[in-house]
Amino acid sequence: MQALSRRAALIGAGALATPALAQAPWPDRPIRWVVNFPPGGAADTLSRILAPVVSTRLGQPVVVENRPGAGGALGADILAKAPGDRFLVMISSAASHGIGPVLYRNPPYDALRDFTHIRLIGTFPSVLAVNLDFPARNLAEFLAVARQRPVSYGSGGNGTLNHLIGQLLARAAGVDLTHVPYRGSAPALTDTISGQIPAIMESLPIALPHLRGGRLRALASSEATRPASFADVPTFAEQGFPQVVASNWFGFSAPAGLPPEIIARWDAEIAHALADPAVVERFTPIGVRPGAEGPAGYTALVRSELERWRAVIAAGNITAD
Numbered sequence: 001m002q003a004l005s006r007r008a009a010l011i012g013a014g015a016l017a018t019p020a021l022a023q024a025p026w027p028d029r030p031i032r033w034v035v036n037f038p039p040g041g042a043a044d045t046l047s048r049i050l051a052p053v054v055s056t057r058l059g060q061p062v063v064v065e066n067r068p069g070a071g072g073a074l075g076a077d078i079l080a081k082a083p084g085d086r087f088l089v090m091i092s093s094a095a096s097h098g099i100g101p102v103l104y105r106n107p108p109y110d111a112l113r114d115f116t117h118i119r120l121i122g123t124f125p126s127v128l129a130v131n132l133d134f135p136a137r138n139l140a141e142f143l144a145v146a147r148q149r150p151v152s153y154g155s156g157g158n159g160t161l162n163h164l165i166g167q168l169l170a171r172a173a174g175v176d177l178t179h180v181p182y183r184g185s186a187p188a189l190t191d192t193i194s195g196q197i198p199a200i201m202e203s204l205p206i207a208l209p210h211l212r213g214g215r216l217r218a219l220a221s222s223e224a225t226r227p228a229s230f231a232d233v234p235t236f237a238e239q240g241f242p243q244v245v246a247s248n249w250f251g252f253s254a255p256a257g258l259p260p261e262i263i264a265r266w267d268a269e270i271a272h273a274l275a276d277p278a279v280v281e282r283f284t285p286i287g288v289r290p291g292a293e294g295p296a297g298y299t300a301l302v303r304s305e306l307e308r309w310r311a312v313i314a315a316g317n318i319t320a321d
Contacts, residue, residue, distance in 0.1 A: 026086060026262060027060045027086070029060065029087060030060050030061040030062070030063055030087070031054075031055075031058065031060055031061070031062045031063065031087050031088075032063055032065060032087060032089070033047060033062050033063060033064045033065065033089050033090065033091075034067055034075045034076075034078055034079065035047045035064055035065065035066045035067070035068075035075065035090070035091055036068060036069075036073070036074065036075025036076050036090060036091070036093075036096055037066070037068050037072055037075070037157075037184055037185075038066055038068040038156075038183060038184030038185070038186060039066055039186065040184060040185055040186035040206065041156055041184050041185040041186070041203075041206060042093075042124075042185070042203040042205050042206055042248060042250065043072075043091040043093055043250060044066060045205055045206065046091060046121055046122065046205075046250055046288070047064050047091050048064060049282050049283070050270070050274075050279065051064050053272075053273040053276050053279060054269055054270070054273055057269050057272060058269065068157075068183060068184055069183070070100070070104075070157075070158075070159070071095050071096065071100045071103070071104075071157045071158050071159030071160055071163075071320070072093060072095045072096030072100060072157075072159070072160070073096060073100050073104070073107065073108060073109075075090060075096070076092065076096040076097070076100075076109060076115075077108045077109055078090075079114070079115060079253065079254065079255045080108065080110075080114035080115065080255070081109075082255045083114070083256045083257040084255060084256075084258065085254075085255045086254075086259070086262055088254065088255055089252065089253065089266070090252075090253055090254075091121065091250050091251070091252065091253075092115065092117065092250070092251045092252070092253040092302070093161075093248070093249065093250045093251070094160075094161040094246075094247075094248055094249050094250075094305060094309075095157070095159055095160040095161055096111075097111040097115070097117075097251075097253070097302050097306075098111070098161075098249070098305030098306055098308075098309055099159050099160070099161060099164060099309045100159040102306055102309055102310040102313055103158075103159045103309070103313055103318070103319075104159065104320050111302060111306060112299070112302060112303060112306075113256065114255070115253045115255065115256055116253060116254045116257070116258040116263060116295075117251060117252075117253045117295060117298045117299045117302055118251070118252045118253060118254060118263060118266050118267050118270065118295055118298065119251060119252045119266075119270045119271060119274075119293065119294055119295070119298055120249065120250075120251045120291025120292070120293040120297065120298045120301060121250045121252055121270070121274065121290070121291050122249070122250055122274075122283060122288040122289055122290050123223075123247040123248060123249045123250075123288070123289050124203060124204050124205055124227065124247065124248050124286070124287045124288045124289065125203075125204050125221040125222045125223035125227060125230070125235075125246075125247060125248065125287065126161065126162050126165050126202060126203050126204065126221070126222040126246070126248060127201070127202060127203075127204050127207050127211070127218050127220065127221045127222070127230070127233070128142070128165075128166075128169070128199065128200075128201055128218070128219045128220045128221075128236075129192070129199065129200055129202065129207055129210075129216040129218045129219065130142065130192075130198055130199045130216065130217050130219060131193060131194075131195050131198060131199075131217075132214075132215070132216070132217060133195055134198045134199065134217070136217075136219065137217065137219075138219055138239075139219045139220045139234075139236070139239045140239070142199070142219050143175055146173070146175035146176065146177060147175055150176040150178055151175070151177055151178070151198055151199060152177070152178040152179070152180050152197050152198060152199070153166050153177055153178070153179065153180065153197065153198070153199040153200055153201055154179075154180045154181075154182055154188035154191060154192055154197045154199070154200045154201075155179065155180075155181060155182065155188060155201050155202070156181075156182060156183075156184050156202070157181050157182065157183065157184065158179075158320045159320050161203075161246060161248055162200075162201040162202060162203065163179055163181065163201070164309065164312065164313075164318065165201050165222050165244060165246050166179055166201045167179065167318055168244045168246070168312070168316075169236065169244050171243075171316055172241045172243045172244055173241065180197055185203070185206045188202070189202065189206070189207070189210060189216075192216065193215045193216060200216070203248045204221065204229075204230060204248075204287040205286035205287060208229070208230070208285075208286055208287065218230075218233045219233070220234060220235060220236045220239055221233055221234075221236070222235070222236060222244065222245065222247070223235060223245065223246070223247050224237055228284075228287075229284065229285055229286065229287045230287055249291075249301065249305070251291065251298050251301075251302075252266065252270045254266065263295060267295060271294070274290040275290075
C-alpha cells in the first residue's frame with residue numbers, strides 16, 4: 001500500500017509539473033523583428049534604434065530582418081501568415097496598414113484582423129524636396145514649373161504615404177505630377193540628388209541629413225504644423241493647400257492571436273524603450289514625436305486611417321500602378 005501511495009504521489013507531482021514545464025518563461029529564444037522596407041528607410045531607422053533597447057530588456061537577441069516589397073505588404077504578410085507566433089514582430093506603418101490594404105485590389109491580409117497592434121511608436125511629417133538644379137526655391141515656383149510641363153517625383157514605393165501625398169498635392173494644385181516608385185528611400189534619394197528625377201516626397205527623418213547637407217532643397221512639409229527640428233520650412237497648408245495634411249505613423253505590431261500576457265509585456269517594453277533617454281535623444285533631432293497610444297488607441301488609429309485613405313483613393317481614382 002505504501003508503495004502504491006508513493007507511486008500515486010509521484011504521478012500526481014508529475015501531473016502538476018507538466019503545465020509548468022510547458023509554460024517556459026517568455027521569451028526563451030530570439031525575437032524576429034521584420035522591417036517591411038529596405039535599409040535606410042524610416043521603418044528601418046526606427047527599428048534599429050529600438051531593437052537593441054528591447055533586446056537588453058528581454059534578455060534575448062532581437063534580429064532585425066529587412067523584407068521589402070509591394071509598399072510594405074510582403075513583409076507584413078509574413079506576420080499575417082503566422083497567427084499566434086510569439087517570437088515575430090514588425091514595425092507597422094501608414095503604408096502597410098493604412099494605405100496598402102485599401103489601395104491594392106487583392107491585399108494579401110486584413111490590416112486589423114490578421115494583426116495584434118500593440119503601440120504607436122511615433123509620427124513625423126513628409127517633405128517635398130528638389131535637387132539643386134531644379135528651378136524652384138519654394139512651392140509656388142515648383143507648381144509654376146509643373147503647370148508648364150509634367151514633373152516627376154520619387155518615393156519609396158507604390159502605396160506609400162509619400163506616394164499619396166504627392167497625388168493629394170497634384171489634385172489640390174491642378175498639376176500633373178508623375179509618381180516614380182522605387183524599392184525604398186535610399187535609391188529614390190540617390191536619383192533625386194544626382195538629377196535623374198527632379199523631386200522626391202520623403203519622410204523627414206530620412207530626408208533631413210541630405211537637406212542639412214545641402215544636397216536637396218526642401219519646399220514644404222506635410223503636417224499641420226512645422227516640427228521643431230524643421231521650423232524654417234513652411235507646411236503645405238501654410239502655402240495654401242490645407243488638403244495636403246498627413247503624418248507618417250509607425251507602430252509596433254505582432255501576429256493575431258497573441259496571448260494577453262505577451263501583449264501586455266510587449267506594450268510595457270515598447271513604452272519603456274520610447275521613454276529611454278537614449279532613444280528620445282535620437283528621435284528628437286529627426287523630428288519624430290514618440291507615440292503614447294497603447295493597444296486600444298493604436299488599433300483605433302489603424303482603423304481610422306484605413307477609412308480616411310479609402311475615401312481619398314476612391315475620390316481621386318488612385319491606383320497602385
